[in-house]
Amino acid sequence: MRFRDRRVRTFLANRSAIAGLVILTVVFLAAALAGVASPFDPELRVEPVAGKFARLLPGGAHPLGTDSNGFDVLSRLLHGARTSLLTAVASISLALFAAIPLGAWAGWKGGWVDGLVMRATDVTLAFPSLFLAVAIAAMRGTQDLATVIYAVAAVSVPPIVRQVRAEVLRVKSLDFVTAARAVGIAPSRIVLRTVLPNCIAPITVLATLGTGTAILDAAGLSFLGLGPRAEQAEWGVMLQAGLDYVRDPARWYLVVPPGLAIAFTVLGFNLFGDGLRDALDPRTQR
């Protein structure tokens, strides 16, 4: 119990980790309450006049104005939190689901299995992740959130595989694992019950920091026009639409808020992840 307490204490004493926690709470609340808190439906064209959609300046019923589709920007921003978090969490979960068994298998088995898995990650890591994601989106062809989720999940797999493998290799040589083997416990049981639980801390840190990267990658894909359709309330999509207004400082509200939301959220994941790492891993303590 005391050990557990120390980790919590370390985390709580870390001011930037707390800042990360606060930021994430705000973003998760925005996502959860988007349906209640936003003044309009994010895909409702407000006040169409003679078939043209009003592009209203901020003020009155629309604190952040309306965009070229006549959508309320604030409502889209709040719903965008939901989209971004769902996309990032879904892709990281998918990636963990594929990468943990693969990494554990490679690390535990060693030999040719290990060699094969490692060379495969080498090949995928030969691509900058965004380009790999672009290639996957191109192969899938359809432009929707699922494409973004699959693409971001796929590029998140290789780093997690490597980390899991490294952790399994480290834990494998520890005395208690040798003891378990000597007693004759089945290898699959040792991996599941003994080795993997000891890898939970670094994997949690990696997944937290990875979620931040996933949000950036997903927004990048949408921004390049390979993500969901233009009506979807998603921050990257909003920025892509904002690209038409970057020469018009009066339309700042179509450019500034979505990017600020992305930066804020990613910053939250980075601060929180760094704090987790410092609390969970005594080796990196400064």
Next chain:
Amino acid sequence: MLHALRRLLWTVPLLAVVSFLVFVIGESLPGGAEAARFDVHANPAAVAEWKHERGLDLPLPQRYAHYASRIVADFDFGESYVDDQRVAPLLLARFQATAELALFALLIAIPIGIAAGVAAAALRGRWIDWLANTVALAGISIPVFWLGMILMLAACAVGYRSFQGRYDIAHEAVVATYTTRFYLFESLLRARFDIAASCFAYILLPGVALSTIPMAAITRMTRSAVLEEVGKDYATTARAKGLTRTRVVIRHALRNALIPIVTLIGVQTGTLLAGAALTETVFSWPGLGTFVVEAVRRKDSPALTGGLLFVAATFVLVNLAVDLLYGVLDPRVRVGGGE
């Protein structure tokens, strides 16, 4: 030597596998090759003939062998499915545009990043350390394309209008006679300072936006590497001999810290290329990133395959170069110790 040789030998099969993978990706675009050229109502006989002319009815391994041998023998990446243009010259031009942008960003990022990291390490715990950490953290959290858009918005607000492209259109005729597509660097070499100034005006905003990615990483790495070196025995000895803390940091610790920093710059190439793709989209910079995205939009497999291959090869080769340089910088690696 052994280390270098092993790395060199591994690069060849790696590039071969990467090229095969990229070829398969290009071949498996939905709708097949004809989607780039024909719509769904096209005459099937005409589609079949077009595919036959290009050898697209051959089995995949045979087509890959043909593709790879053309690249190796003639540096020929085939022709676009959309307009029959040869891909290789386009790729080279686009690659140089991206390379100039990336180099410009690194020229900003390396000195500032190292200086900020050293300052943060030397004055650890003081306000400058806090500032460097905060800015570096912001640098890895802010989407680079949004930063580009904000810079553009701010520039427009003060009346700066040099973007969308690489130089002022008035210089088009002169620039067309250049031997390379490194317009800024070649203008400087040719002492055409008027054109260089124009190129500089156009590269400044995308370059600054892109530089934040490597700058943040370099600052963080420099700080932690210098701090690690300062804690070692030789630094204590130097301090005991009466050297000031600043002198120990700059003359001794930084020199050893350069090894991880150089490695980091290699690793950062991938992120830099990805960031370049996004930055190029904001500033209509005719680089490799916009090339790949256009290829996806046009379903143009040869362009997509060539673009991805170029990106991956650049990344792999820069990392190889860094690895070899690492051996030069750190004699322990060269003799194969510590492995």
